[in-house]
Structure formats: C-alpha cells, structure tokens
Amino acid sequence: MTKIGLEIHCQLTRLESKLFCPCKADYRNLPPNTNICPVCAGLPGSLPILNKKAVEKAAMISLALDCKVPDKISFFRKNYFYPDLPKNFQITQYNAYGPTSIGSDGAVQIEGKEIRIRRIQLEEDPGRLVYEGSSEKTQITLVDYNRAGTPLVEIVTEPDFENPRQVRIFLNVLADLVENLGVSDPYLEGAMRVDGNISVGSGNRVEIKNVGSFRDIEKALHFEITRQQSLVERNIEVAAETRHWDEARKITVSARSKEEEQDYRYLPEADIPVISITGGQIEKLRTQMPESIMAKRERYVKKYGIPAQVAEVLSSDKFYSDLFEKSHSAGNAKAIANIITTDLMGFADTREKKMELKVTPRHIADLADAIVGNKLTRNSGKAALYEMIKTGRPLAEVVSSLDLGNLSDASSLEKIIDEVFKEEEKAVAEARQNPSTINYLVGKVMRKTKGKADPAITLEILKKRLS
C-alpha cells in the first residue's frame, strides 16, 4: 500500500507586515534587499515583535481545518546554518514537548476519505537564494532577504493519502479554503509550496522536496511510486532519504545524505512570551471567519435549488462565489449560477484572466434577468456576456449594438419559418412522418435568426404547421 503525507507551506499573503517586524509582507517585485530592517535582517541586538494578526489568521486556518487550538502557544528556534537565514535559526513552533503550535489534530474530508492534519505551525519564511543558472552549476549565489520574516503556516498531514490523485484534490481544496478565508492568495508564485513523503508497501519513507507547483508534486509522487516499486520488485531496499524534484528532467534525485543527519537543536524562543488564547477569543474569531465553502455549498443547494454539482464548483472558487453573492436575487440565483459556472468560468479560468474581466455584478444580474424574462436566449446571452467581459459596456448597449434581442413575435417568426419550409422541403416531409426530427428545423430557424429566435415559440409554431 502506498502512503503519502504532505507538508504544505502557505504564506499569509493577506497580512500587511511580516511576522516579527513592520516590513511589508508583500515582498514581491521589489529591488533585492530593500524590504528589510534590523529585525528581519537579524542584526545584532534586534528583537522579534510578534504580529498578532498573523496569530489570528493562523488560528482561523486551524479552526477551518478542524484543528485544536491550545490555550497557550509558544515559539521555538530551529537552529541550522544556511545563507538564506539571517539569524541562522528560524523562529517556528514545535510540539515535541507538548502541543504549543497554533493547531493540531485536525481533519479534512475529500471524496469521503478523511485526511488527518497532524499540526499547523506559524513560522517565518527565510530569504531567497538567487542562482546564476541552475543551483547545481552556479558559480555565484546571491541572497535576497526581502522575503525573510514573511508569515507562513506549515500544515503537516498524517500519511493518509493513498495516491497522487487524492493529493491533488486535497491541495485544491486547501488552496480554495485559505483563499476563501481571506488569509492567502495561494496562486501567487511561491505562496503555497509542498513537500511530500512517500512509502510503498513496508518500505522506507522518502521525502520529496524542492517541488515548484501542485502539478509537479503529483508528477513527483507518480515518479516515486514507480521508482520505489521497481526497487521492491528487484528486492532492493528503498533508502530512507530526501530527494529533490528535478523540474527539468521530471525525476527525483537523491539529495546529499548530510541533510538526513541535521539536528535542529530546538530551543524555546525567549524573546517572544507565551501567548494565551482564550475561549472567548476563539469564539470571536469564529464569528469573524467567512462562511466556509461547505456551508456556502449547502446554502446554494437548499436556498436556491442550484444543482449540487454547480453549487460545488461555484462555492469552491472565491472570486466567482463573491461575484455570485454580489449579483444574485431570489429570482435569478439559479440563472446566475449557470451563467458563472458554464459561461464565465470557461472564459476566465486563470487568475490573470479573472483580473482582466471587466464584468460587474450589475452586468451579471441584468443578463440573468433578461434570460429569465425571455428577453435573451441562452445563446445570445453568451454572446452578450463575452462582449461585456471585454468592454465593460452595459447589457442594454451590448444587446442593441450586437442586435441580440429575442425574436419572439409570432408574425416575424412565421415569415422566417415560411422561408425554411421552402428551402427544406425534404426535411419538412420527414418531420411530418417522424416528429423527433423537428429539432433540425428548429436549428435552421436559429441559424437564420443568428440565435435570436425564441426556441419555445419557434417550436410551438413549427409543431402547429407540421400537424
């Protein structure tokens, strides 16, 4: 049996400042080593001042993952020498002497399977090493400390995954969850990083590090399963080791064995006093937490009769569910859910495309109302939506300039149907014999009207004329 566990590092990108100093948490796109101060640069004599908001956000993640949040949390130093660590220790949390990290013993359900969360810890991100070329061949390594001290939560799961597919589903659920909580933008480069550990059968556990993306962790795990299985088949013991994912070659490579012998000499961080978290504070946090994805999903189904599958897709995506919340009314909720999940999500499926959308809740509401009120067909609606996305013009303007209004008056439709009957004598005869072929004629009418014909009325007239 394959056993996989994960360690996910998730930056709290929605915070203003770093974990222990006032420097910006958003270190991206700044000239190297300009987002630093004596504290995050680890200058002699500087002291960390804990960002209380980071504790709250980390507690929210813990609660959302059903973890226990202890009465008291504390910090530890993890000591090791590395050029990206200004103090040569990382301030993190550690549970070996009792649960003092922000969360522990949680669980997430994915497709009916429970994935247990061992612990969640709040810690600081190190700086970033910049290589000349690849890290193996570089002659020069540069260090940028702009990232040093960025607030991070590490989420550690039990080895409960049985295959890489479950891992992918879990990671998507987790990314949606932290985004929905408003604590992180998981799709920002480097905001969510995953290490895995995997064992096959009764073999040793192998750690996989240095994985750049969610897609790559799935590939790396597949590679490892194959590699480990082929070793087992040849009666070769799988070495307990750390392996790095080589993105270029799409394989895992054994890391230098020295990493295995690392002794982090954990030590309580005396510069940060123990923090008490009261039951009252937890309750307050719960009320501040946005509605969970699961609760949202249930509400969509129960309150608006949105089909479960549509509700699932809609609730998982913070951007689109926010759009839904802002645009819907009792009468058009279902139509809006459809417009968003079938049309809009197709147009804009990436973060960049979403950011470019010029569509507002007003656009969506107007569009849904027009469709519900039979003023636009689904097809015309789609065309109008596409135009609104690109230009941001109001619906009425788009409909008139593209001439999309519904053709629903019977006399105009009769005329068009006359033309179709002339052109399609054979099909008309066939339809008289076999009413199930009538859709062909409906299609012809649609084509002639560029999709504007009201399908219900068209069908009604056709049926009458054929009988």
Add this chain to the structure above:
Amino acid sequence: MSLDISATEYLSLVREGGLSVEEFVAKTLERIAKVEDRLHAFITIDSQKSAERARAIDKKIKAGERTGVLAGMPVSVKDNICSTGMRTTCASKMLEGFVPPYDATVVSRLKAEDAIILGKVNLDEFAMGSTTEFSCFGPSRNPWNTDYVPGGSSGGSGVSVSALECMASLGSDTGGSVRSPASFCSVVGLKPTYGLVSRYGLVSYSNSIEQVGPVARRVEDIALLMNVIAGHDPHDDTTAKRKPDDYVQDLDAGIKGKRIGLVKQMAGEGLEKEVSSATEAALARLQDLGAECVTVSLDAIEHSVAAYYTIASAEASSNLARYDNLRYGFDFGNEGYEFKAYVSKVRGNFGPEVTRRMLLGAFVLSAGYYGKYYLKAQQVRAMIKSQIDDAFKTVDLLVSPTMPILPYKIGEKIDDPLKLYLLDINTITANLAGIPAISVPFAISSAGLPIGMQLLANSFEEKALLQAAFSLQQSTRLPGVPI
C-alpha cells in the same frame, strides 16, 4: 571643579548655569586621556562628538530652552549595546567592523534626555566572562590596583565610572556582569527585574535572563538613570507593560522595620575571610539602621551554577549563530569558499570562552540531551524561583556579599574556567529568578581592594531595593579611588 561629583549634584549645577558642560566634558576627556593607557576601560572614544554635544547643551541652557533630565551628563556604554554610527564590537573580532544603523532603546532614551555618550567600554567577548580578560582588545584593569581584574563582564563600565572617566555607565548583567565589576571597582551596579528595562539593541547572549543595568558612583544616580531607562518598550515584547515607579522620590525613606534575610548559601564556606567579616559588619550596620536581620536558606542555589551555565550556554549557541560574517562583521574575503567551509573558517575567530560556551550550548540542546540538561536546568530555575517567592513572603529583602572573594590578579584564574564559573554563585540567583539585585560599595580590604554588598528584592521592587541601598551607602565612608 572635581570630577568626583554625584550626577544629581552635577545636573542641578548645570541646570542653574553654575557649571559649563563643555568644560566638564573637556576635563573628563582629559582624565580619560591621562588614565586610559593604564586602565583600558574604553574600546571607542568619541571626543569630538562629545565636545560638540556638550557645547550644544550649554547653548540650550543659556537660551532657556527645555533640556532633558540628564542634560550634559557624560556616560559610557558597554560595547554590546548598539549605538547608531558608533561601532559596537562586543569585544569580538567577529564584530570588529560592525556599525549599527540603529540605537538600542536604552541609548535612545539617554540621548533623548540629553546625556552625552562619551564612548563604548570594554567587556568580556559577548559578555561571557567575569574578569574582562576575554576581550579581543585586551583586558581592562582595576583602578584600585592595576595588577588586578576589575570584574566582568561589564569591566569597562565599572572601571570608567570608578576612575572618574565618566559619571555613569550602562552595562549588561547576565549572571552578575554589572554587579561583579561594581563590587570589584567600588561603585554601585544594579541588575533590574527581567522585563523592566528594554533589551532592544542589547546584543543577546542569554536572552531569557539578561538585563541592561546602570553603573554609577552613587545610589541616587542609579535611581535617576532608572527613571530614564525603565519601562515598556514596543520593540521588546518581554518588557512589562506596568508603569515603572519613580525611583528618585523617597529614596531616603530608610529601612526601619524592614526584614532582611542573609542568604545562607551565599555566605558559607566559600567566602574569603575579609569578605566574611565585611558581611558580618554589613548585617550589624543594617540592624543599626533599624532593619531586622534573619538568616534564610535557599538550598536550590546548590544547583544554580550548573543550571545557569546550561541555560546561558544553550541560548548563547543559538544567539551567536548569526555571526557568519556574511552580512556584517569584519574584513575577510569570501571569494572561493563553499558556504559551510566559509562559515567554519570565519567562526574560528571567536575567542576561547565564547567558543567553549557555544560548544557546551550546542551539546546540551542536541537531540536526546535536551531533557537531560536543558529541561533539568529549567526545572532548577523554577525551583529557585519558587524558593525565592517563599522567602519574600517572610522577608522584604535578601542580602549577601556580591562576590565571595576579593579581586584577584589578572591572569590568575583565566585558565581555570570551572573555578571562575563557581565565583558567580552569589550573583546568578537574581538572573535565574528574574529579580532585581544591586551591589553597593561597603568596605576596602587590608590590601586596598574593594568589597561590595549585594541586596536583592522581589520582582519590580526596585524602589525598596534602592532605598535600602541608599541607607547603606549613606552610612558608609570609603576612600576615593587611588588612581
């Protein structure tokens, strides 16, 4: 105009326009120039800026402008406390070229009150030592006899204050580092309650037990300095939020009716004869002043030296890990080295005592030993704290000699670290328990060497502590410094 004047007196003279700061500072700088090559208290002296600041303060006073409560007071600062633009070396090769871009909170508070920082003073490397012999710049010497050690690690603070090279100094006290030189140099030194004074800008050695502490010739000057440096600091999460007392007010309240306990474990067999008789005399004196003296036993102290060196070394090994000469440090080219080779090469520049403690610390924290050493040391610490808490249910203050023996010669004990460690027995209790303790000059030995008495109080009871120290000082007459 004598340099041997209390700060309190000096400051009021200056305020009234009866004394020129410029003249006084010039005279102080002359004094430094005259005695420094025999004493070596300073690592860095900023004569020019000091003179400029002195002139500026005189001008302010003449113009009737508002000035700070320490206006014109010349002070020295231990060289492990950061000062903008003035290099802060920790008496270590590793920080030979480090010029901090920021002031320690205690330094900025002194500056805000118009004190004049003359320079930075010597210490044992990274404050690890009790003689100031472990400075990479060479030892400081005791002004009472320059063949003798001045105590440590804040030796430069003790020497500069004692030898009239400044009016007061800021030191740091991790296991007695302010009180030991105060005792050996016949000046006053206070280790405040943990969390009363900001550590922001104090280069960490053992961050769970150390405090910045003032050194001065008079208890009233200590009170004055505490009024400036004590109190919550938003840059140090371990500082207490409570508003500090006014330490100057009612300083002469006396000790009538106070119960003072002599700590049995600090006055036993290890005491040198003259220290022992001084202690008896001190008890008699306290009683004459109206206090009731009793003996208190704190048997956890038996394990205090072992616990202290375990905790302090463990924290030191982590605190000093950052000195890899990558971002700041000293002149050393890194061209051609692989990272780990470079780090071990440059870290070879730590001195012997620092190296010893970092190795010890790394060992006690290593996997499998944490529970055996570090946790056990923390248990001893908790035990000491609880015995101290109990003691303060029955007494107001505790008393002991600050150092069990008289000052000794330079070079005499430096090769026997264990013997040196054991001499900390009377001072480390205050650090492990987090309580305040002060060393007050009490006697001069037959050979002309100073003996100090230590008073200890419960957490945040600095006011009562200073009142008692003041009483003791007022009843004591001692000769002036011979140099």
